[in-house]
Amino acid sequence: MKSFRKELWFNIPARRGFVNITPQVEECLRESGIREGFVLVNAMHITASVFINDDEGGLHHDYEEWLERLAPHEPIGQYRHNRTGEDNADAHLKRQVMGREVVVAITNGRLDFGPWEKIFYGEFDGHRAKRVLVKMIGE
Numbered sequence: 001m002k003s004f005r006k007e008l009w010f011n012i013p014a015r016r017g018f019v020n021i022t023p024q025v026e027e028c029l030r031e032s033g034i035r036e037g038f039v040l041v042n043a044m045h046i047t048a049s050v051f052i053n054d055d056e057g058g059l060h061h062d063y064e065e066w067l068e069r070l071a072p073h074e075p076i077g078q079y080r081h082n083r084t085g086e087d088n089a090d091a092h093l094k095r096q097v098m099g100r101e102v103v104v105a106i107t108n109g110r111l112d113f114g115p116w117e118k119i120f121y122g123e124f125d126g127h128r129a130k131r132v133l134v135k136m137i138g139e
Helices: 023-034 056-068 080-083 090-099
Strands: 001-012 017-020 037-043 048-053 101-106 117-123 130-138
Touching: 001 117, 017 101, 023 037, 023 130, 037 117, 048 056, 048 080, 048 090, 048 101, 056 090, 090 117, 101 117
Parallel strands: none
Antiparallel strands: 001 130, 017 117, 037 048, 037 101, 037 130, 048 117
16 A cells, blocks of 8 residues: 655635645645545644535635634634634634545545535635645555
């Protein structure tokens, strides 16, 4: 069995954003040479997310509004976590809702997706570099 590991780095210039990282994961798959197996893609920061969904701008806008209603950034004082000097408690909560990682099957050297599925990096406390781990195992 082969294994492959690579880190992808992202620095989102805004506080929040969604990036389709499917092309980067597909490039990792090509580099790995794995034809059958699994890939784990996970955010290595507690205020970022990796998830699978449709790459459609209206949906991303809806996510943004929905997440802000669930865990509004302001007022900052509403969160006990922010009493430590941070201002990102909402980002931790948004990450919890959107998830830490995804696992995708690899079949015939391709990511085995359903219709419209893409892998996204979700940033909820941007303005600095953060990494995503891509780990593959298989033959």
